[in-house]
Amino acid sequence: MYCTQKVTDDIIWVGGSDRRLALFENLFPLPDGVSYNAYLIQDSKTALMDTADAAITRQFLENVEHALDGRELDYLIVNHMEPDHCAVIGEIVRRWPQAKLVGNAKTFQLIGQFFDFPLDDKCIQVKEGDTLDLGHHLLTFMMAPMVHWPEVMMTYDATDKILFCADAFGTFGAFHGSVFADEVDFQNRYADEARRYYANIVGKYGSQVQSVLKKAAKLDIAMLCPLHGPIWRQDIAWFLKKYDLWSRYEPEEQGVMIAYGSMYGNTSNMAEVLANLLAQKGVHALRVYDISKTDTSYLIADAFRYSNLVLAAPTYNNGIYLPMETLLHDMAALNLQNRRYSLLGNGSWAPISANKMNEHLSAMKGMQQVGEPLQIRSSLKPEQLPQLEALAQAIVDSLQ
CATH class of the missing domain: 3.60.15.10 (Ribonuclease Z/Hydroxyacylglutathione hydrolase-like)
Structure with missing residues (x-):
């Protein structure tokens, strides 16, 4: 019919x-x-x-x-x-x-x-x-x-x-x-x-x-x-x-997408603590994703939507955790540009993921790094909270 x-x-x-x-x-x-x-x-x-x-x-x-x-x-x-x-x-x-x-x-x-x-x-x-x-x-x-x-x-x-x-x-x-x-x-x-x-x-x-x-x-x-x-x-x-x-690759709104990859929960903990700090500082346009269970198409969509990206991933086989590497590849392939980004890395014996992620992002047009990357070894420690607090404040300041 x-x-x-x-x-x-x-x-x-x-x-x-x-x-x-x-x-x-x-x-x-x-x-x-x-x-x-x-x-x-x-x-x-x-x-x-x-x-x-x-x-x-x-x-x-x-x-x-x-x-x-x-x-x-x-x-x-x-x-x-x-x-x-x-x-x-x-x-x-x-x-x-x-x-x-x-x-x-x-x-x-x-x-x-x-x-x-x-x-x-x-x-x-x-x-x-x-x-x-x-x-x-x-x-x-x-x-x-x-x-x-x-x-x-x-x-x-x-x-x-x-x-x-x-x-x-x-x-x-x-x-x-x-x-x-x-x-x-x-x-x-x-x-x-x-x-x-x-x-x-x-x-x-x-x-x-x-x-x-x-x-x-x-x-x-x-x-x-x-x-x-x-x-x-x-x-x-x-x-x-x-x-x-x-x-024109301009964000729709001033806000933050946090995308993390985590094998055993330590990197995700660091990302969640940062999200908590941002929320307490008044950032409400805020999305947090586990990239291992979220299809990359949704991450790309919010990367187009928001002004700030926070990427967090462990080191994996002396490189970047694979789902994060896929996301970075797709961001470059789809010509994403003109975003501010911050980085969280992890690694138990050779922590280089933050540096590796930065290599990808800095090669993309109009990308601006915000704050100092935080690279932890295995898990976030209390003495590192001031660094995370400083990163959160740098992100908040950039949203102004």
Whole structure:
């Protein structure tokens, strides 16, 4: 049975939710699933905006058939060729062989890599600023390379002032009925997942996101229609500001994330004592994580959120405790920058973890060390509390 919603009088959401998928890209936990969005425009000509993941093929095709209401499909516009949005292209081509595929040169290169059907005369190749007239709706194509694949483009409907924005402005999390951000409790249900989605999926490409934001600033946008997560038709400026901050690698708020790795509890004790000191000094924007039991994607999300990071880890095989090494690698790979950091190290006979962590962090752009690192041997001792107190005060001062 079909499951669609009207976006406007003649634009229909034809996507679906997947609550069974455990890991997005087989990497990132999805405790509340994920949505795959696609949109059908009913005009003199019909146009489908992207397809969906193979996991919801049946639901998606039933939705498209219902939205077409017996009409033929004239265009399939392919804004993004990642398989969670392009997997059903082959089936669309089989069911509606007369439909033209609209994309850019890199789109069709990737179609040839993923699929074996002949393209022949099916392709309409577009570039920046090209338009497609559906009758009432006039679509303009805007290239958005590396947000977050090289072929990505966005489609602007000048008639209804809608930006079909591909993977930009997306969010983890399945839908709970409504597909609109203003009809759900976005702050409590989706905001953290929007940040985690951006930081881990798009985070590396801040300069490319900035380029897209500059293009978008020239448009009159009444609605954002992403490929994942709720559709925005109110408070759009709020979400655009988040993307502006994230893509400039500026923290959303002055606060502290403490991420520790601990084998036997001694390093975690040191981190908890520091958290206690910070709280007593009035720091309330404060999160503490055990990195051995917290997926790195959540740590990356809060690293994008907060101004200050405290990393604590023991020495391991003359290097850094492995989960911490993974976190540091991901921070660098996702281009995190412009943060203040403090370090806590441990080691029973060759304590070098703080120095090793500093090597990673100091190589990242715009990173500033706060306070003197505290390197303990085996466990925190009472005589070391003044050093920890001084570090806590240095962090508090930096938050001012």
